[in-house]
Amino acid sequence: RVKVILNTWFQQARAQTYVITDDDDLDLNFTTNGHAVNSGCGKSHDLGDLSCKTGVEYDLYVRSGKKWWCHFDDDNYVNVPRLVELLVELDWRKDVYLGRRSIFKDFQVNFQGKTVYFVFATTGAGVCISKPLANKMAPWAKSGKFLETSRALGHADDCTIGFIITNLLKVNLTVTNSFHSHMENLTDLDPKTLKNQAVLSHRAPTNTINIPSNLNKTNVFNKLVDPTRFYSLHCLIYPENPFCKV
Template sequence: RKDVYLGRRSILTDFEGKFFGKTVYFVFATTGAGVCISKTLAEKMEPWAGAGKFLATSRALGHADDCTLGFIITNRLKVNLTVTNLFHSHMENLAKLDPTTLQKQVVFSHRTLNIINITSNLTNTKVFDLNADPTRFYSLHCLVHPESFFCK
């Protein structure tokens, strides 16, 4: 029932853009780390995002989808981004995450050679060797869902 926009910023300052020739400022959460928008807020976005209007808004702004979401929400609708450190982008060093907090995190993204630090001495769940699990996402899954058939 509330307007909620959750996510993680990739740019820490307000972002500047042009919308139909006018300078606009807004904040956006990177979709590389994931975002969460309440249903109430999503419904209010309809004038800029419903029925194919999102692409037109994005083109008028001249920026990517995550920027466009942030523009609609923080500039047009005046709803603030609630920043969370539980969403993780492929742009951050996932090996630096505290392994004891992994079960509490919400979103992980991946890129080559950017792996989560999960080792068998840090958990009592199954940890696959790096050849079988080079991304560590199988091992992460077993940490979060040890009851899964392939984790036994």
Template sequence: SLPLPCNPLRFGGLFLPAADIGVCLEDDGLWHSVWYLLCELLRLCLSTGGRMVNTNCSAAHSRQALSCKMAVEYDKFIESGKKWFCHVDDDNYVNARTLVKLLSQYPHAQDIYIGKPSLDRPIEATERISENKVRPVHFWFATGGAGFCISRGLALKMSPWASGGHFMNTAEKIRLPDDCTIGYIIEAVLGVKLIRSNLFHSHLENLQQVLRSDIANQVTLSYGTFENKRNAINMKGGFSVEEDPSRFRSIHCLLYPDTPWCPSNFTY
């Protein structure tokens, strides 16, 4: 879990201390060294309170392991007293400035669930009511691979189904992964609708469609494979594809060219 305790930022009169945002990074270990390096070099003020939390959950990519990690993220957020809970995966690049700008538009005390669905229709699930009785449910959810944010006001209402060991029990009730379970609690149980934002991106979409001119406006970017092909932001930078296959370093130097490790002989 990586809370983001940076200094307050201003955007066109909007004001939100980044310390009010709890950014929880779900890390399976594959990207740990990259994230550690970026967190240090981005100087996101982690020395003033940011921390790594060992969830003691399995490193597997199973439904149970993912739900275990999300349960810990949720509980840590509630304990933190922060105003916003933002989940991202370890294959995401997070533009902290744009994230703060986006959340500044919404009141944290109200019911806000913002992210991007990966499906073009509500997901269909079966909700177990009792040992021998089930019923169908339909709801939208923000894909965890793109990241999503939940206001504190809404997160507190989720408590009966998410706090302590309840999140994993809820996930088993519908037998779906962690991000789907978040959507189930918010949309199907609490009746709060997902606010869709195209500023969040996962490896499940064609990332080459994100234009270089739009990169600075995005909240999250990703990297992976799409239709069995390498899937990353298409941009030239001071690092080769071999040095920077995710293009995250190149993206960072585009956004923050004064970073000490960004090549000085390349114009972004």
């Protein structure tokens, strides 16, 4: 997954993109110019390890001083120019929580003996948080507190982010339909709209975007070569890329 990302959209945002890992990788660190960060967290997909990584990512973002904190999974393709367009339309100086809901009713859980309700954006489709709002998350997120909050909530990282923002900080989610996760049926997306989407995903080989070979004379690769469809998507957006001419 990382190799596909490094060969495609990472090239459009090399200075801004960091890869949060669970191990040291000298080759990856060299390729990303020092932007591979060993979280020191475990390798599993359970609540503790995922939230541990997100907590490390949060601390890394706060130290950066950047206007936006955007989280994407390793099965996401980020259409960088489209993402920038979306963010420019919003005011980073205000409290902004941008993403896509995976469930359409308020989430109900028990937190410290009380029933709480909140909304969350699935990180499987990507999420962006403005600098002032990210800083306000600090009492529940900074220096290891994110993992503590996640464990107290009993739910994973995206739920924890949503809980902190929409319940504790009382900031609403700004919903975008330009972020997509593999929880959707990606084949239903109109191929003609793919260039206008900010984030796309895959669950190869069963759930991927559809790119017809006759779409804008794009170089569409065989599914055996490009099971995620991200190389073909990259060529749709950047047809001048050298590997798109092969």
